[in-house]
Amino acid sequence: MKKVRKAIIPAAGLGTRFLPATKALAKEMLPIVDKPTIQFIVEEARKSGIEDIVIVSGKSKRSIEDHFDSNPELEANLTAKHKDKMLKLVQETTDINLYFIRQSHPRGLGDAVLTAKAFIGNEPFVVMLGDDMMEDKVPLTKQLMDSYEETGASTLAVMKVPHEETAKYGVIDPSEEVKPGLFNVNSFVEKPDPADAPSDLAIIGRYLFTPEIFKALENTKPGKGNEVQLTDAIDLLNTTQRVFAREFKGDRHDVGNKFGWLQTNIEYGLRHPEVKDQLRSYIKMLGKQLTNEDSKK
Structure with missing residues (x-):
């Protein structure tokens, strides 16, 4: 069984919920106090043991690349003024194996993941959404990687949400709890009306996939919003190989x-x-x- 080494961070969305701030600034660069939200996601990946990260970006996202690039002029200034703590903070953002791919058109999350197919190759990988910041003693991404080592199967993170909010999420229809917090799943439903939601367990922005998800994505037709929905592809994958859901018990911060x-x-x-x-x-x-x-x- 191959080791999970790579992560995809989709960051090509238009960020319309934060207009006008996101007209020229990437939504993922909005700070939490003094750190961009996307840096929290990258740090979670690294703490989980991920070695290579690809960010799927779009137009007006150059600020993300600049943030993780070196800035010799700034570093020289900080060095000359002996601002060592600030210099360390700046240099920490460049010590990462980070790659960028551009999604030419906003065709949905599923299409964004498919854009990184050549980068991933025939390996298992994780997908980490920037709208969700997770806190737990063991990083959520690492929890999914640990589950994969036991099952060898795709596993995604879920969390209980108020039933009236199920229309905001992909929701699972669980069949059985095979061990505490780990579920077999009958089906995955994208943004169901509360009256039709099969459970309150919503998908929350962390996924671990076997490479077979790419074939499922290629065979997934555009769904809600005329976009390629990742949830639809997961449901298709679940017809040929098991996809598990792991319930997250930590703290989730929705910064979207x-x-x-x-x-x-x-x-x-x-x-x-x-x-x-x-x-x-x-x-x-x-x-x-x-x-x-x-x-x-």
């Missing part, structure tokens, strides 16, 4: 919408050594102001 992004900034800000004390004091002060305003109504 404004409110989730703001929430995550506050939560990370309350832990950030440079701003946590000021932010905590500010939140307390703001809470008192809002309480006073409410009492006057």
Whole structure:
């Protein structure tokens, strides 16, 4: 059984939920306090043991490439001013085996994954979506890799969501729990209406695939939104080889919408050594102001 060494990070979306900020700036470069969201994803991959990462990008995404590239002028400036901690932060972003492929047209997540077929070759690999930041003692990507070592099968991450929110996700129809947190799956449904959702277990942006997923993607017709849906290809793959679902019990931060992004900034800000004390004091002060305003109504 081949080792999982490679990861795909799709980053070709238009980021319309963050307009006008994303008119010229890649959504994946929006910061959580002082670090771009995509850097959290890359760091999770590296902590999980991934060796090579390909980012599937699109137009107006050059800022991602620039972020992970060296900046000799900046590094020389920081060196001259003896700002060693800042210099280390900058240099850490370049010490990565990172590659870029451009998706010429936004044809959906499934098409973005298929774009990286030549990079992956005949190997198992992971797909990591930038809208979901995951926290757990063992990185979620590593949890999927550990499951693969046991089963040799494609495995994706799921998490329980409120039933009324199932229309936002791909949802699984589980058949049996083969071991704690690991499910056999009857079918995978893309964004079902709550009345039709087979469960509350939603797919949450981390996948481990055998290379056979590419054949499934090539045979998947455009679905919802006239896009090639990855969930549809997974359901097709499940007809020829087992696809497992692993339930994630850690913390998930959805940074793909404004409110989730703001929430995550506050939560990370309350832990950030440079701003946590000021932010905590500010939140307390703001809470008192809002309480006073409410009492006057």
